[in-house]
Amino acid sequence: MTTTTAPTTGTAPHRLGRKARSRLTDTVVWVVLAAGAIFMIAPLLWMFSTSLKSKLEVFALPPVWIPEVPQWDTYVRMWTDSFVLDGIRNSLVVSLSVTVVGTFTCALAAFALAKMRMPFKNAIFIGLLSGIMIPFPTLMIPQFVMFSRLGWVDTLLPLIVPAIFGNIVMIFFLRQYLSSVPDSLVEAAKIDGASYWQIFWRMIMPIIRPAVAAQFILWFMAVWNDYLAPILYLNTPERQTLQVVIANMNVQYATQRDYPLIMAASVVALLPILVVFLIFQRQIIESVALTGTKG
């Protein structure tokens, strides 16, 4: 490896040439990335712009990007004439109950699987992991029959109850995270006479808080954006989650060519998650990157 010690004797003009070339490459790369970014963001901007157009402007050729008079009352109309508000409420109920209770269940299980003595520990963990292999479409029909026998169709319960029993992906990552915590810490707390519950709540939870927070946000987004399970169960418009509400509006208002209204509803469906993402961007991105490298 020590064959070339040339760089020290390398002449200045040569180095400058390389620097200039690298600056040129940087510029080209920047232009390409910027063009790509336009391609990525344009459809979303167009969605927002359409939501503010008048019904005539929607069909204008050449297209209008900035509506002459932004029709903000489309949003008012959407608020009063559609079930968007119900949708938001239902989506919040489902997403929050699933993630709050489910995160707690997962953290508790991850603690037991990572730090406690228990019979068949590995078998339990592997068994839970095997659940990933069975895709939801295979389970959805039996689950639907189960819940319809309980009279839960057209309620939010089938979306909440199975999920609060925990999510193996989250258990997996929290367990992984806990493996970097020394066992001696837990042992010391035990000798001090702390109960397992106290160890979990006072010691483990604070340690895994960053991992929990990141997984919590990712899970929240996934539940918020879920579509297949909600359309199986929810029939009454007032009881539907936001994603189903906007999908139904898409069908209902497309025949009336009321695209501004449809796009306004889509904007509203997208906005909460976008805000959460922009606020917690760093944590989300780190956690996602971690998922990929650890998986």
Next chain:
Amino acid sequence: MTSTTSPATTGRRSPAPHGAPPTAAPASSKPGGGSSRLHRNEKKWALLFVAAPVLGYLLFVLYPTVFAAYASLTRWNGLGPMQFVGLDNYVALAGDERFRQALFNTFFYMIGIPVGLAISLALAIAMNRKIIGLTAFRTIYYIPVISSIAAVAILWQWAYNGDFGLVNQFLAFFGIDGPNWLADPTWAKPAIILMAVWKGLGYSMLLYLAAIQSVPRSLYEATALDGAGAWRQFRAITLPMVRPVTFFLVVTQVIAGAMIFTEINIMTPTGGPEYSTASAVFYIWKQAFQYRQMGYATAAAIVLGILVLIITLIQFRLNKRNSFAID
């Protein structure tokens, strides 16, 4: 803190009350009652702590799986009695044109996976340079990933509108007269692939970027001194170093791709022109919840599940063999 006993669980055996103070155990070990007694109770507590996921697994995964296996052997509308018909459903599926078409479409969509991975790897390499506005770029590329698939599907359905859609207006800019994408049997599938690539780019890019950044710089510097060009560096260092990420992405995206449903259901509610966009899950969903052929639909779902499992196992096999070749 006994959050698992929320109203939601009434009517079914709720998992043991996690939050209860330690006196809940029959041995009634009090906190501070000596570490040995606590030690003896450790197993009990551990089992209690994993009780919820285990119970959830039994109720919502294992039981439905067994049930599905049986239901697939019956003629059944979901309400009435199940009539055992043996393998009839599977035999019928083998000759079912629509199911075969739906499976074909589902796998056709996966063309988007290598395309998306190639683009996102290129993007990640580009983003590994120190250039202005990197964070902004990363955010923008990631926004479609976090966007709700329903909203995105609605948006793209509108964007693919033959007369007024964004896509054709963009193409008209170059003098191209675009098709009415989603109503055209030839173009409907590519249209959905394009949308899926657009939506997924940011995610793969992010994972690739993390992998590339973990490659020690000295590796590149050493090969540069040896006279390796950018392309050789890419082949010799970058590509092998991001292999685990590529593997992870391919496996997860194939599984997710096999489950594609939302965008199909929203963009082409009838399964597209000549059934050209219907996916396997779309077909299963229609059979089960529209035509009430629950037994038949379950058989289709099991076929899909087994196909995915086989493909995943093959991928793991290939991955193992290839990494040997590299070593």
